[in-house]
Amino acid sequence: MLISIVAPCYNEEDVIELFHDQVQQVADRLLPLGHDMEFVYVDDGSRDRTLAALQRLADRDARVRYVSFSRNFGKEAALLAGLRHASGDCVVVMDADLQHPPELITRMVKLREDGYDQVIARRTRTGDRMTRTLTARLYYRIVNRLVDIELVDGVGDFRMLSRRVVDAVVNLSEYNRFSKGLFAWVGFPSTTFEYENAAREAGRSSWSFRGLLNYGLDGLLSFNNRPLRAALHLGMGLLVCAGLYTAWIVGAALVNGVQTPGYVTIITALTGLAGVQMIMLGVIGEYTGRIYYEVKRRPHFLVKATNVDRAKDLIP
Template sequence: MIVLAIVVPCYNEEAVLPEMTKRLFSFLDDLAHRQLISEASRVYLVDDGSQDRTWSLIAQQVAIDSRVHGIKLSRNRGHQNALLAGLLHAEGDAVISIDADLQDDLNAIEQMVEEFNVGKDIVYGVRKQRDRDTRFKRMTAEGYYRLLVMMGVEVVFNHADYRLLSRRAIEALRQFREVNLFLRAVIPLLGFSSSIVYYQRKERFAGESKYPLRKMLSLAWQGITSFSAVPLRMITVAGFMIFLGSLSITVWAIGIRLFSDQAVPGWASTVVPIYLMGGIQLLGIGVIGEYLAKTYMETKARPLFIIEQQIPDKNNEPMKDAHPPHS
């Protein structure tokens, strides 16, 4: 039987955390009773710098059940970094990441374990449909995935961060050192055998979404500029198209000047170059600046997260960073 680890990033989840752990352990007990997973399976709750009672509730769960491990980041580092902290510190033959809001169907875990047992290193949890979303949410979410694919970013359509990773996949993930983290595109780069498990996403049990439209747009831009050079190439294409347009307007302006009396002296030679060249230069500088900013952040090599406290702390090491030195 495999030892399963479940990683749950938590940010201001005091309203949902007690119910989440209750349901999660009830489900794990059922799997262990049916001998699908080992009774030594664990749950890792990662507090991403919460401002409510999330950490104290995690500490209570650790005191109640020895299978719970708490990881407290020193400050809020964002969902992706908190998730990575849990993945890199979790022990077990396979690690499943799941959100704390109880929207991901726990029954998919059993299917993921079955796929792992037949040799899959990565199992993606993918939503069957988005009938519970508003029309705007559905259009923007599906448009988000299509945009990433169009820009050359390899992602699994309608997959967020509900997935199983084998120990081999986790160790391969440990080798990635990038600061601009976008796990939905990093995981496919691992290249191991994978499969998909479909599930029906539920309503959030309590609290509010930690991914409003602003953060979703930010995450989309992060994915594009971290994994695709297409925007840079689009500058070249746009520049060429504008050059052709400018050339056409120039020919038109010359024709008006030579074959009619409607030409306005100085208009074409002044307005057309200013607007066209000014626009393409600003666009180019903006996109290039975004990539330079990311290069700047990567060269700093700052840790993605700093762990302030772990409970239970087997190694008695209260502070660990995301980038330990290579041996």
């Protein structure tokens, strides 16, 4: 079995060679069992010398294939590029910062031999800050009530995929991609095991709070239209409330006569309704913007340098 290791890289100059050495050790242990490996690295427009490091790895190891983007297109585009260029019978998707322990690949291979199409590594939250743990649990609880698929807390991109799962995911050509959701959407027999997340060996995470927030919104909006339905229900509820309030005002006027209307009541009602309208417009605008990007059909990424078949880079 040929195993492809797909690792997106962004400013990983300090750790990429150490990562390759550790994964190569796993490959050497699997080779006597009849499993070979290839390494597919995707440089997501790094600002350091990550590309030079990948070129050095390719010079000394013929199994290394690299793709370097013309700019930073994001991790989702890097994952898609890696899956497109992977030719293995199965593919292991993992981060290049060594937070995904390479020694777990051996365990994935054993579970893959049991017939599973997806072998998923689910990290525990041991050592995480309490605020981060509670925020994550709240997010997944809310999202799983809304989306049409199940997203599991602690499950990320670290997993082994069979060839038919890889082909299914690559054939989903949507521009706004949320790989964690796509892996769940395609289905196929899956199994999950837990592991403790490791610390970064070098460098610092490129994820900011804003980036994590946008990533969470992508997960919420990519697999359902319930926010639009919620906006409709909220509008109907406000209409009913406005009708009841109007009936109450008219009834009070008929019984007690016309009184001077309250300034505070009017301002509060106008401000509240304006805020609700802006939220509704924002939800509609978010979906409209996604349609806007989809109909343009721009490529997900542009390649600056690679040592593999350039024809695959032209797929939109």
